[in-house]
Structure formats: structure tokens, C-alpha cells
Amino acid sequence: MSEQLALLNAPSEVVQLRERLGADWPSITKARADALTVIDRLQAGLGGHVPPDTSFVVYGSLARREFTAGSDLDWTLLLDGPSDPAHREAEILLRRRLEELEFKEPNPVGTFGRLTVSHDLIHKIGGEDDTNRNTTQRILLLLESIPIGDAPAYTGVVRNVLRRYIEEDLLGPGDSPYRVPRFLQNDVARYWRTMTVDFAHKRRLRGSGWALRTAKLRMSRKLIYAAGLLSCFSCETEFVAQARGSGRADTPLVVGHLEALVRKTPLDIVARFVLQYFGELSGCARDLFGAYDAFLSMLNDARREHLDGLSADVAGEDPVYEEARAMGQRFQDALTRMFFESDTPLPELTKRYGVF
Amino acid sequence: METIGFSTGSLARADVHAALALLHDYPTGCVELSALRMHELAPLLRSLPNLPIKDYRYISVHAPSAFTAAEEREIAAGLLPVAARGWLIVLHPDAIHDFSVWRAFGDRLAIENMDRRKPVGRTVEELRPVFARLPHASFCFDVAHARQCDTSMTEAFRLLDSFGDRLAEVHVSELDANSRHIRLSRTAIRASLEIARLVPVDVPIIVEAPVRPHEIEDELMASLQAMGRSSSSARQVAA
Numbered sequence: 001m002s003e004q005l006a007l008l009n010a011p012s013e014v015v016q017l018r019e020r021l022g023a024d025w026p027s028i029t030k031a032r033a034d035a036l037t038v039i040d041r042l043q044a045g046l047g048g049h050v051p052p053d054t055s056f057v058v059y060g061s062l063a064r065r066e067f068t069a070g071s072d073l074d075w076t077l078l079l080d081g082p083s084d085p086a087h088r089e090a091e092i093l094l095r096r097r098l099e100e101l102e103f104k105e106p107n108p109v110g111t112f113g114r115l116t117v118s119h120d121l122i123h124k125i126g127g128e129d130d131t132n133r134n135t136t137q138r139i140l141l142l143l144e145s146i147p148i149g150d151a152p153a154y155t156g157v158v159r160n161v162l163r164r165y166i167e168e169d170l171l172g173p174g175d176s177p178y179r180v181p182r183f184l185q186n187d188v189a190r191y192w193r194t195m196t197v198d199f200a201h202k203r204r205l206r207g208s209g210w211a212l213r214t215a216k217l218r219m220s221r222k223l224i225y226a227a228g229l230l231s232c233f234s235c236e237t238e239f240v241a242q243a244r245g246s247g248r249a250d251t252p253l254v255v256g257h258l259e260a261l262v263r264k265t266p267l268d269i270v271a272r273f274v275l276q277y278f279g280e281l282s283g284c285a286r287d288l289f290g291a292y293d294a295f296l297s298m299l300n301d302a303r304r305e306h307l308d309g310l311s312a313d314v315a316g317e318d319p320v321y322e323e324a325r326a327m328g329q330r331f332q333d334a335l336t337r338m339f340f341e342s343d344t345p346l347p348e349l350t351k352r353y354g355v356f
Numbered sequence: 357m358e359t360i361g362f363s364t365g366s367l368a369r370a371d372v373h374a375a376l377a378l379l380h381d382y383p384t385g386c387v388e389l390s391a392l393r394m395h396e397l398a399p400l401l402r403s404l405p406n407l408p409i410k411d412y413r414y415i416s417v418h419a420p421s422a423f424t425a426a427e428e429r430e431i432a433a434g435l436l437p438v439a440a441r442g443w444l445i446v447l448h449p450d451a452i453h454d455f456s457v458w459r460a461f462g463d464r465l466a467i468e469n470m471d472r473r474k475p476v477g478r479t480v481e482e483l484r485p486v487f488a489r490l491p492h493a494s495f496c497f498d499v500a501h502a503r504q505c506d507t508s509m510t511e512a513f514r515l516l517d518s519f520g521d522r523l524a525e526v527h528v529s530e531l532d533a534n535s536r537h538i539r540l541s542r543t544a545i546r547a548s549l550e551i552a553r554l555v556p557v558d559v560p561i562i563v564e565a566p567v568r569p570h571e572i573e574d575e576l577m578a579s580l581q582a583m584g585r586s587s588s589s590a591r592q593v594a595a
Contacts, residue, residue: 052473082533152472152505159508249553252513259510 013264013271017289020275021282025289027296028066028267035067042148045101051090053081055147055154059112063144064220065265068299070308072104074111076137080118080153091115111136118157125164125187132194139191142184142262143224158262162255170248177254178239180232180353184258188228189354195221203312211310211321218328219295226335227266230273231258233349267292277344284342288334291327298324360561360580363418363527365390366537367567372400376408378569382576386414386560388446388525394420394427401434414560416444416466416525425453432457439464444524446496449477455489466496466524469515471535472505479511480518487519494524497555499548499582500531500564509550516554526555528579529565539565539575545582552584561585 014032018025039062050056060074061067075098077091091114098105106112111133121138124130138161147154165184166177199217203210235254261269267289274285298304303320315321339350361384364375372389379387387409391397397420409415417438423431435445439461446466452458458465467486470477477483478501487493497519502512516523529537530544540548563579 152478155511156506156508159506159510163508163510249550252508252510252550255508255510256514 013268013275014289017271017274017285020278021286021289023286023289025293027293027300028289031061031066031068031296031300035062035065038062038067039146039148041101042103046094046097046148049090049094049097050077050149051084051087053084053153054079054087054090055151056094056149057116057141057145057147057154059140059145061220063146063265064224064267066220066267066296068296068304069301070299070304072106073098074106074113076112076114076116078116078118078147078153078157080156083117087115118153118160121157122160122164125161125183132198135187135191135194139188139228140224142258143188143191143228144266145262155259158259159255162258162262163251166251166254166258167248170251173248175248177248177251178235180236180349181254182353185229185232185353188225188232192221192225192228208311209308210312211315211318211324212304212307215295215298215307215324215328218324219292219331222331222335223270223292224266226339227269229339229350229354230269231261232353233346234261234273236349237345273346274338277342280343281338284334284338287330288338291331291334294327295324295331298327359386359414359558359585360384360563360576361386361388361412361414362563362572362576363388363390365392365418366529366564367569367572370396370399372403372407378572380408382572384576385412386416386562387412388416388418388562390418392418392421394423396420397431397434401438404438415441416446416560416562418446419448420451421448422451428453428457432461436460444494444496446525448474449483449486450474452486458490458493462492463494463522463524465490465492466494468496468498468527469501471498471501471531473535478505480514483515483519487522493522495519495522496525496527497523498527498564499551500527500529500537500544503544503547504531504535507547509547512551513554516551520554523555523559526559526561526583527564528561528582529563537564537566539567539571540578540582545578548582549584552582555583557585 014028042058046056055078056075057078058073058075061071062073077087077094079087095113116137120134121141124134125138141158142161162184165181165187169181169183170177196217199213202213235257238257239254264272270288271285274281303323306320307324310318310321339346339354341347362375362379364372364387367378368374370393376387389400391400400417417435419435420431439445442464444464444466445461446468447458448470449467450470467477467483467490469483472478477486497515499512502515503509505511528540528548530540532538561579561583563575565575567575
């Protein structure tokens with residue numbers, strides 16, 4: 001087993017939480033095990049195909065370690081270094097190699113499945129040049145991504161993006177980085193809102209896939225937003241001791257803290273917070289993770305295909321859609337209790353940063 | 357000015373005598389004698405008794421950056437008496453074949469962090485096992501290598517945060533796209549300044565940028581500025 005896979009295989013916060021709750025989340029467990037197998041297969045299959053100064057980065061369900069039967073492979077070849085015409089050839093060869101390995105291709109005109117250059121991700125945050133694709137790649141890099149194999153390019157880009165968010169949030173010389181990074185948190189919130197608006201746009205544009213997209217929006221899309229918020233809030237809640245008198249020179253500590261969270265899955269980030277306030281949040285956690293386990297179970301059997309083919313006008317009477325709607329409601333209720341009604345710092349932070 | 361100096365390799369590659377002659381008129385208290393290429397080591401060791409280095413407060417030797425397993429013991433045997441003088445031996449971690457050969461050097465051996473071309477020694481995670489096998493070894497922090505691996509300087513910060521208690525020498529320069537050492541740019545100075553506070557003022561700075569004789573003073577000043585030691589030290593250089 002590779003070093004990277006051994007690290008990924010280490011007992012995660014989700015496993016710790018599951019054991020403390022005495023819960024059984026078979027679909028979460030299976031999806032994670034399947035994801036690790038796929039990551040291992042990718043590592044072995046792509047060895048030698050990824051040029052220096054680049055990282056092969058995957059996003060989506062594989063990065064969340066929630067790989068199910070219908071999962072496709074969202075990837076980019078991330079370049080952080082001198083430009084070389086050979087990079088384009090490498091992109092083509094990688095695409096062919098993935099076909100040989102029988103991975104499901106991402107949308108050919110979409111955000112993934114191509115070479116991505118670090119420059120735009122780092123420099124074009126906000127403004128007219130920050131296209132929907134650029135925002136998506138940047139925020140998903142922070143919320144649900146994982147490098148396959150050697151990762152210096154990936155690590156460098158993640159750190160530089162985080163550094164921009166943290167440093168440019170400090171307006172005065174005495175400002176401390178040990179606080180909620182508003183620039184980052186607003187961009188994560190903006191991305192979540194963009195997803196919800198694009199959802200409506202796609203519903204108008206495409207006939208099919210609406211019900212499955214709805215379920216994903218209510219579960220996995222909402223999960224990464226919640227994990228993003230918790231990551232931002234942790235810059236304040238987990239550095240309380242240092243928060244007095246520390247200046248911007250400590251920015252690398254906060255960047256390092258957030259980078260460590262980028263390496264975790266969204267479920268692990270939520271579980272990590274639950275473990276910190278275990279007694280208070282264990283009830284929420286049972287509902288939240290229970291609903292999510294049911295969601296992954298649905299994605300791994302015939303109900304996925306059923307939802308994918310379901311149109312909006314008949315969904316109201318469809319039992320599978322009703323089941324998906326109910327698990328979405330249970331998930332939302334648990335998040336509402338956690339973020340708005342718990343005896344933790346979350347309600348105050350959500351009030352202070354989450355709306356205005 | 358006692359805590360800055362040049363690597364002889366930056367001034368005259370293998371010709372240590374020529375490099376020291378060029379430095380004669382500058383008030384640098386430190387020098388690193390370079391034997392970066394294998395064939396440079398034996399001549400350097402032979403010439404040590406005759407080198408004009410008595411005025412240097414701090415002297416280190418850079419060991420060859422690549423050698424075979426068969427050559428390793430001979431190299432270590434040649435360098436051990438040098439370390440016994442109290443001089444630091446700077447070694448690249450990827451060059452090591454047998455760690456036991458180097459344990460006798462104790463804290464007179466300094467392991468240097470590597471550039472992104474190397475498969476090991478670039479990050480905290482990659483250096484930790486090296487120091488675990490050489491528990492008394494010192495740390496030679498190369499700012500350019502760290503910055504090349506991570507331009508956000510987070511890894512530089514982490515390296516100094518993790519191995520700061522071992523820090524014995526700092527290499528200052530910049531790297532070009534081909535990983536060659538070059539003179540400091542304004543951007544490199546600015547980046548270095550971000551971690552300069554983590555380097556104690558008594559830790560020697562070794563300039564690794566290749567310079568022509570008329571550029572020595574400017575590069576010393578730039579390097580001092582990069583490490584946040586500009587004012588009084590720079591005035592001494594200028595004088």
C-alpha cells in the first residue's frame with residue numbers, strides 16, 4: 001500500500017464518531033472503502049503519466065471518499081510551474097489512459113477533464129475574470145479535492161489560494177489571522193449560492209436528471225458548504241489561545257490549519273466538529289450521518305437510475321423521490337439544529353458571519 | 357557582518373583559493389567551502405592547511421551532492437577530521453546511502469532541505485525520517501529550495517517551526533526555472549522576509565547566488581535585507 005493510501009486509510013473522524021455513537025453507517029463505510037480502492041487503482045494506473053510541476057487532482061465523490069456505482073471521475077491536470085507544450089500531450093495521454101482504465105469521463109465541455117493552470121486559480125479571485133469555471137475549480141479545490149500521487153503542485157496551489165484569502169482579509173497591521181476569514185467564507189457562500197442558481201438554470205435547460213440533481217444539491221452539495229463554513233469558523237474557535245496580540249506574521253499557521261482541513265473529507269470535517277462537542281451534538285450527528293448514509297445507499301442501487309430518469313411533473317407522486325426528499329429534510333433539520341440551536345459557538349458564528 | 361558570507365562555489369566554482377581572494381576585501385565573518393561535485397572534495401581537503409581562512413569566525417564545508425554507496429565511507433572519513441575542527445558539514449539528504457556512516461558527525465552534520473527536483477528532503481514530512489535516523493544532526497535551511505517547493509512560504513515556515521532548534525546555517529539565493537541558483541530578486545527578498553524572524557540573528561547566512569566580483573557587495577546587502585538584518589550590517593558592507 002502506498003504512503004498516501006496508508007494516510008487516507010488511517011482512522012478518520014467519521015470512524016471515530018461512528019464508534020463513539022455505536023452507530024452503523026454501512027453505505028458511508030462501503031463508499032469510503034470503494035473510493036480508496038479506486039484511488040489505489042488510479043495511483044497504479046497513472047504512475048509515470050503525470051509530468052513534473054503538475055498534479056493529477058480528482059474532485060467530486062471520489063475526493064469526498066464517497067465513491068458509488070454511478071460515480072464519474074472529475075479530474076484536472078493542475079500545473080504549477082513553467083509552461084511546456086508537453087503538458088497538453090500529457091493531458092491527452094492521461095485521458096486515453098483513463099479510458100483504458102475504464103473510468104467514466106466527465107462532461108467533455110465542462111469544468112473538468114483538462115489542464116488547469118495555477119495562475120488563474122490564485123490570481124483571479126473575484127472580478128470579471130473569475131469565471132464560473134474558475135470559481136468552481138478554486139472552491140472545489142478547497143472543499144472536495146485530492147491529489148493522486150506526487151503532490152507538490154497541488155500543495156503549492158492550495159497554500160497560495162488560502163494565503164490570498166487569509167492575508168487579504170487582514171486590513172490593518174495589527175489584525176490577527178486567528179479569526180473567521182471573511183474573504184474565504186464569503187467565497188464559499190458565493191459558490192454555494194452559485195450552485196443553487198445553476199441548479200435552477202440546468203432545470204430550465206435540460207429535461208433529464210432533475211430529481212437526481214435535486215437529491216445531490218440537498219445532500220452532498222449542502223454538505224460541502226457546511227464543511228466549508230465549519231473550516232472557516234475553526235480559524236476563530238481553534239486558535240483562541242493565540243488570538244491575543246498575534247499579528248499577520250502568523251498567517252502560515254492559519255494557512256497550515258486550513259490546508260490540513262482541505263486534506264480531510266467534508267464528512268470528516270463535520271464529524272471532527274461533532275467530536276469536539278460530542279454530548280451536545282450527538283443527537284444531530286445521528287440524524288445527519290444517518291440521512292447521509294441513506295443517501296449514499298440510494299446512489300449505489302437502482303434508485304439512482306430511477307431518479308436520474310424522473311421528470312419534475314411526476315416527482316410529487318414518486319415513492320423514491322419522496323424517500324429522497326425525506327432524507328434531505330432530515331439532513332437539513334440536523335444541520336439547522338447544529339448551526340442555529342446548539343449550545344456551541346456555531347449559532348453565534350452563523351448569526352455573525354452566515355447571513356449579512 | 358560576522359554572520360554572513362559566501363559559498364566559494366558561488367564565486368569561483370571549484371577554485372576555493374580564487375573565491376577566498378575575491379572575498380578578502382569584504383568584512384564577511386563566514387564562509388562555506390564548496391565541494392559540491394565529487395571531484396572537488398579531495399583537492400579541497402588537501403588545500404585546507406594552506407587556505408587563508410584564519411580570520412573567519414565561522415566555516416562550513418558543503419559535501420558532494422551525489423556519490424555512490426562505495427564512495428560514501430571514504431567521503432565521510434575525509435570529512436570527519438574537518439568536523440572535528442568544529443566546522444559544519446552540509447549534506448543533501450538524498451545523497452545518503454547509509455545513515456550509520458554519518459552519525460559520528462553529531463551536530464556538526466547539517467542536513468539541507470531540498471529543491472523540488474529531489475524526491476526527498478523537501479518538506480517537514482520528508483525530513484522528519486531523516487532526522488529520526490540522524491537524531492543529533494543540525495539543519496541547514498535553504499530559503500530558495502523551500503520557496504521553490506512552495507511559493508506561499510508555508511513550507512518554509514513549517515520547516516523552521518519544526519526544525520528551528522537544529523538550525524545551524526541558512527542558504528540565501530533564488531532559483532530560476534531550471535533550479536539553478538541566481539541572484540535575489542525583489543520578490544525573493546520580500547518572500548524571505550516573511551520567515552526571517554524565525555532565524556536567530558546569530559545563525560550564519562551563506563550566500564549561494566553566483567555573482568561576478570563587482571556584484572559581491574550588492575548581493576551581500578540584498579541577502580542581509582532578505583533575512584531582515586539590513587541596517588547596521590549593511591552599513592558595514594557598504595563601508
